[in-house]
Amino acid sequence: MKLNFKYMIVVGLLIGMTGCDDNLETFEIGGSTAAPTAIATSAVNSDPLPGQIKLTWNTPSEGAFEYLQIKYHDPLTEQDVCKIASIGTTEMLIEDTRARFGDYSFFFQTFNAAHQGSEVTEIKAKSGAAPSTTTEKSRTEMKIEADQLSTNAQEPSEGPIKNLIDGKGNTFFHTRWSSPQIELPHYIQIDFKEAHEDFAIYYQNRTDNTWTSEGRPSVVELQISSDGKNFETVATLSGLPSAHSTEYTSEFVVPGKTFTSFRFNVIATSGNTKYFNLAQFKFYDVEVEIYDPETVPLD
Template sequence: AQLWTDDQESSEGPIANLVDGNNGTYFHMSWSAPSPWPHYIRVDLGKKVKGVSFWYKGRNNANNDNPKRMTIFASNNAGDTPTAANAWEIGKLGSDVLPSGTAPEFTSPGFFSDEEFQYLWLQINEAYSGSNWIAMAELSIKEMTRSKYDPENEPIK
């Protein structure tokens, strides 16, 4: 219930497979009736946060249906495509940012917002395979926090 996609393949790879803890199962975007990029995976974080990091493992096959470029959005609206107010792009500097190949793994940096958000949107913009779909085995998201250290306001000892 916390996952949604705009482009689920009808014949295989349900989105629930992203969080089943099994690297042998996978989520697959539509290859039988592909539509143009971008495509989305939306995650309801279950609470409002100010920072997240995510990890994913690609499908264990030779098709290289891995994300090549993504834009990450934070929002408080589950119903509409988010705006660029809180957006981070991954892979825009070249193909060396997101991994390719068989069953690659990727851990994102921490993404932080000044405002709390409840939904994380992974907008997939391109796949290494050149197709209009991706496949992924697992996805996990962790809340990130940060603190500020101000040495000018620390007591002298």
């Protein structure tokens, strides 16, 4: 016997579907009332995604069933969940899952046009780790002394590096523009007296040369070192402002390790000059808060 009509399924009211979501879904019912074919365990695959589980299954043969029910227990919300899929669906994304819970058990059951169910197939699947989030709580400006600063390209005729920390917007630091010029990168190095970890930086473009927008940092590597000699890049800044007097404040950087030396390493400039200049520079220690859904205590 075959049924050919649109059947409005009231999820949660069908026989054998207690606990399903109370929503309405419309399926085109045009199949047999013969016993539905169960989903084979071997026909289902699972992929652990960050905070998600992706379930996929083989395309069923024509008339195998009319719709599919997937039930599982969500250990995070401590709720039983029921999902409904039409015969044309071959994948489902289960969201807000956790690796910490190990195996999730999914119970697949198919139904024919008369809502008669097949045998239940259990599929076990794992979630990928839900990603953590890091937020800034506060930032504190670090006091820098002139003897902590150095550069590989000081211009000998003007703009000493100590001007970066004099608190005056009308002075500036300038890397070498006179002959013989030094190829980029040019850097500002700070050697700290103590270890630092999470940080942010601020600078102001030179204020007095209003006639030009050249010679501003346009691409900068933020580098750290534990010995003042061997540096690694932990962030790269680009799209930086080129207008005179413009102030720039970076997002916080979490390098995942401590360091005692820092470099503001300029690898490109506006106007493609072989030098750069700045009015002021500041370094901030940043206090961050990390929320890890895989380790946070559960209620």
